Amino acid sequence: MKRAFLLILTILFIKACNIPALQAAAIEPQEKSLLSFLDSIFQNRTETVFQFIETDPAQIEAISRMVSIDRKQDSLFTAYANRQEMAAFLQSGHRIHSILASPTEIARQQKSISMAQTMEEMAEWNRYPTYPLYIEMMRSFAQEHPDICRLDTIGFSVKGRLxxxxxxxxxxxQEEPEPSFFYSSSIHGDELTGYVLMLRLADYLLDNYGSDEEATRLVDEMQIHINPLSNPDGAYALSDENVSGATRYNANGIDLNRNYPDFWSGDHSRIEKENQAMIDYVAAHDFVMAVNVHGGSDVLNYPWDGFRSSQKEHADAAWWQAICARYVDSCRLVDAASYRDVNSQGYIHGGDWYVVHNGRQDYFNIYNHVRELTLEISVTKLPDASRLPDFWNTNWRSLLNYMKEAGYGIRGSVSDSVSGEPIRALVCVQGHDKDSSQIYSSAIHGAYFRPIEAGTYDLRFSAPGYFPKTIQGIQVRNLNYTVNNIALLPDTSWHSGLANDPPVDANGLDKNPATCRLYPNPVSGTLHIEADEPVSLQAVYRVSDGRRVLAPRIRNFQKAHRLDASILPSGFYLLEIETENGSRNILRFVKQ
Ligand SMILES: [Zn+2]
Structure with a gap:
């Protein structure tokens, strides 16, 4: 397109409110071709930070699919882009308002990055650890507290970092019937306040276990998971020894927080290695709640990111607002000026700030039923290392209290009334749950945890092969929990083909499920699945106990699938499929 080369970018200057100028002379791309303009921007860097002005929500949403919007102040947006993303932005006729210095360029100019190479140098928590020191710290947490700390490897980065x-x-x-909580920081490699705070949180819990009552109770009564650094290649982009060259994106130049499968748009494009590892790790755990810690603002950003609240509200919006307010309130007891960057309340429905697609928060909420929130913990992404203790002082009480929210609400266990064995059951709040807000009890021990705002609720428990049970009028008080242990009666009619209550989500079976054929049935090797419209394979359940025995790592929507049934023991199975518009269907097959 010739138009693309006639870029009218007259106002291109280094806009700097306290931000040092990246280049003294303004770039004048008026007469330059797109390619040489891109060359000039990406000469010394793989990603660039820039601003644009936009007021039209539809345009903002379109731009959000091209580049990585990072911050919004009225109509002025700050965004990141790699070369390809910037080309798409300019080719579609959008205009750059200004190009900014990146957080790491600012930090380098201000010489504010102080690195620690030894544990002793981390004693005051006022430095950033080198990558080797980070690994050493993580290993020593587990080695020094072997009973209460385990070190897991989620996976590896593109460059092989842990x-x-x-x-x-x-x-x-052990996997215990306690609420599981997941803190994860720095999916954006240049947002590193949370990285050091997460290390310090782990140290605080381990150090105070047995002496401080609150820390001891948290460790005793919860399963706390802390991943301080989910994008190590971004944080240590220049060298293992320094974070001053940190990038937002990973080593492939991809924003990991725009790279998760998007349920509503059906965009399941290539998943980066770091994210695939995270997807697998979270799928293997029964996390009740999670936090994705970022920097660049100070605000709590709750689901949904993909919609404005006028389009789609979370079923538990009132609960999100209440727990966010509690987090913000206890920070403001220490620093009354904290969490005011976006609004006075300090929290926001994600899409009302700006819409983000393919983010991790919405993915975890939709696919894993994990209540993940995005915590923007510091307005400066890479603050002067000497300021890190200030952020700890403001946030540590909130970080502890926020974990406790996973244990409030309604909890208990679901088991087989005959054998007493745990059941993975769907736990649905009647007339309330929608968009994956329903939860499941654990297949391992049957425990379930349903955080919910104070009120009176009817809960329905169901699992394939069992008669469902509804408990009415369960009362929940704030900052408290109500216990309901449930035994479900096996429904033997399953075996004769009278499916009673298949494992569908809260919306129930769709009225017009996709027509689908399975063959051969009974099967001994490969099961062929053919549908009239594209479907994805959700899971395979064993009829005898309702356990999920197979679940695909990535859900592809297509009309024909193959499933290797040779690995399944003989018996009756249920295959759950889903169409692109989210409707589900259950199909039965027999393994010979
Ligand atoms: Zn971020």
Missing amino acids: ILCLKISDNAH
Whole structure:
């Protein structure tokens, strides 16, 4: 397109409110071709920070799919882009308002990055650790507290760096019927306040276990998972020894927080290595709540990111607002000026700030039923290291209290009334749940945890192969929990084909499910699935106990699938499929 080369970018200057100028002379791309303009921007960097002005919500949403919007102040947006993303932005006729210095360029100019190479140098928590020191710290947490701390490897980055997670709990090596919580920081490699604060949180819990009552209770009664650094290649982009060259994106130049499968748009494009590892790790755990810690603002951003609240509200919006307010309130007891960057209340429905697609928060909420929130913890992404203790002082009480929210509400266990064995059951709040806000009890021990705002609720418990049960009038008080242990009666008619209550979500089976054929049935090797419209395979359940025995790592929507049934023991199975518009259907097959 010739138009693309006639870029009218007259006002291109270094806009700097306290931000040092990146280049003294203004770039004048008026007469330059797009390519040479891009060359000039991406000469020394793989990603650039820039601003644009936009007021039209539809345009903002379109731009959000091209570049990575990072911040919004009225109609002025700050965004990141790699070369390809910037080309798309300009080719579609949008205009750059200004190009900014990146957080790491600012930090380098201000010489504010102080690195620690030894544990002793981290004693005051006022430095950033080198990558080798980070690994050493994580290992030593587990080695020095072997009973209450386990070190997990979530996976590896593109460049082979470790993505690690500490599990902190009494009996850390067992899966216990306690609420599981997941803190994860710095998916954007240049947002590193949370990185150091998460290390310090782990240290605080381990150090105070047995002496401080609150820390001891948290470790005893919860399963706390802490992943301080989910984008190590971004944080240590220039060298293992320094974070001063940190980038937002990973080593492939991809924004990891715009790279998760998007349920509503059906965009399941290539998943980066770091994210695939995270998807697998979270799918393997029964996390009740999670926090994705960022920097660049100070605000709590709750679901949904993909919609404005006028389009779609979370079923538990009132609960989100209440727990966010509690977080903000206890920070403001220490620093009354904190969490005011976006609004006075300090929290916001994500899409009302700006719409983000393919983010991790919405993915975890929709696909894993994990209540994840995005915590923007410091307005400066890469603050002067000497200021890190200030952020700890403001946030640590809130970080502890926020975890406790996972244990409030309604909890209990679901088991088989005959055998007493745990059941993975769908737990649905009648007339309330929608968009995956329903939860499941654990297949391992049957425990379930349903955080919910104070009120009176009817809960329905169901699982394939069992008669469902509804408990009415469960009362919940704030900052408290109500226990309901449930035994479900096996429904033997399952075996004769009278499906009673298949494992569907709260919306129930769709009225017009996709027509689908399975063959051969009974099957011994490969099961072929053919549908009239594209479907994805959700899960395979064993009829005898309702356990999920297979679940695909990535859900592809297509009309024909194959499933390797050779690995399944003989018996009756249920295959759950889903169409692109989210309707589900259950199909039965027999393994010979
Ligand atoms: Zn971020």
